[in-house]
Amino acid sequence: MGRRGLNTRKGILRATLPVLRRLPPRAALRAVGEFGRWEYRLVPSTRNRILEAIRQHAEALGEPWDPSAVGPELAANLIRSRARDLLLDGRTDAELEGVFRIEGREHLDGATAGGRGALLLANHFGAHLVGAYWIIRHGYPWRMFGERPRHISRLMAEQFALDGPLGQARLFVSRKANPAEAAGAILRAARVLRAGIVLSIASDVRWPTPPNATAEFLGRSYAFSSTWVTLAAHAGVPVVPMYCSIEPMGTYRVDFEPAFTLPTAAARDDRLAAHWVQHGLRLVENRVRRDPANSIDYFFWEEDEAGPRNRAMAG
Amino acid sequence: MPDPQLFDAVCGLIRSVVKLDAEVPMTPDSTLVDDLGVDSLDLVSVFLEVQDAFGVVIDEEDLTGIVSVGDLVAYVAERRASQAA
Structure with a gap:
């Protein structure tokens, strides 16, 4: 996505966050999505870029996606992903009731039973940081291994400030x-x-x-x-893949x-x-095939590196 | 001069983890990254294997000071001595 579009979205969000925080969370999240649909309808350059990205990736993956149906939803999700977990800050548990739909929690609980550590296999599909927010909010001992994300909720900022030998700050x-x-x-x-902590690390970096290892993803290498x-x-811990999808009605599915x-x-x-790097990416690619409107990052990776090409051409 | 037995054991472990040819010379001055071509992934394996093999705990903060094979051998010897004390 172009830098100008990103900046416009950030500006709109920054200006409207104080107002949106006064709304119930689902209403606020729906409103943010509406900004994206509005931009898609009114800004031809944004619409064309989104449509082209969907067409290119549909062709690369051989998927029968309808760009005109996926486009508005992808536009809405693009701006909702920019909001990260900021609209969840300061909400009570009751207020967040109904914002999250959780599937397969037994897999996480089974992996961490008895205080074992587990590797949470994360990715940049959907609203990845919101999934982490849910984990922290539900009291799992959690750390993240990766580059430090910016523009995050107070809850996540407090988590990231944890110091000490097992703290987040040095991960x-x-x-x-x-x-x-x-x-x-x-x-x-x-x-x-x-030490029995759930460690989140992305498979698609x-x-x-x-x-590192070379692998195929979305038709490219x-x-x-x-x-x-x-x-x-090395650690011999269970690996639990996790995804957080943005849903149209102001909700998230983890x-x-x-x-x-x-x-x-x-x-x-x-x-x-x-082999395992490829396995992790195949899991994410399966999600993309089923839900292209949540392929927020991948469809807009820098064009020199990420424009899809035929698998036969991929090095 | 490092303990020759410990030096040989550490060298054997490095050769096994990094899959170095037998003819690649290894001296106390051989640097892990530049001379032996050990990358960060191999370094992790080397350090984890050293921890398991010699029963020592390597503090991540000390890693930047472990540049050569001799540094690693000296570190292991020091940790063993301090743990035994």
């Missing part, structure tokens, strides 16, 4: 880290898992330097971070899929690591 990683720093962060994350594979294999474990060898065998 943020940077693309500029040297090998020793990167290794240190992974060791720290392994310790967090062994394009990463140009090791630890990229180098993706393989850190989640290393961690899951899905937990059945847990799986990785063989220890995946931590040291490049081919095995690549």
Whole structure:
């Protein structure tokens, strides 16, 4: 999505958040979605960019999506994803009643039974940070391994400020880290898992330097971070895939899929690591196929890197 | 000069994890990243294997000071001594 469009959305959100926070959460979230539909209807350049992205990816994946039906929903979800978890701040449990629909919670609870750590396999599908918000709000001991997100709720900001050996503050990683720093962060994350904490890490992060593996996603080939594979294999903890979809009526659906474990060898065998990286991406791609309107990030990855091309051409 | 037995054991572990050819020389001055080509993924494996094999805990804050094979051997020796004390 173009920088100008993003800035417009951010500006609208910033200006309207104080008002939206006075509304019941579902009404506020529906209103945010309406901004996106309004922009889609009134701004031809936005509409055309969205339609083109849907057409390109439908062709690359061989999916019979109707761009004119998916387009307005994708536009609504684009702006709702920009709101992150900001509209959930300061709400009581009663106010949030009905905002979340949870499927497969037994998979998370089974994986963490007896105080075990679990690796929550996250992604950038839908409203990924809102899923994390639900986890924190429901009292699971949770940390995130990845780059630090910005523009987040107070609840999440407090979580991110947790310090100490098992705190969140030292689990943020940077693309500029040297090998020793990167290794240190992974060791720290392994310790967090062994301490019985739920650690969220994304499976769909394009990463140009090791630890990474080349895999296919949405018809193209990229180098993706393989850190989640290393961690899951070394720590021997269950891996629980999680998705948070944006729904049209001001609600979110959080899905937990059945847990799986990785063989220890995946931590040291490049081919095995690549296999699991591809497995993680295939799970996300299945979601995209079923729900293209929640493919918010992927359809607008930088064009030089992310424009779909035929699998046969993918390196 | 590091303890020769410990040095050999650490070298063997590094060779096994990183899959280094036997003819690649390894001295106390060999740097893990530049000389031996150990990347961050291998480093994680090396450190985790060292922890398990020698019963020591490696503090992540100390990793930036472990540049060479000799540094790693000295670190393990120091941790073993401090844990035994």
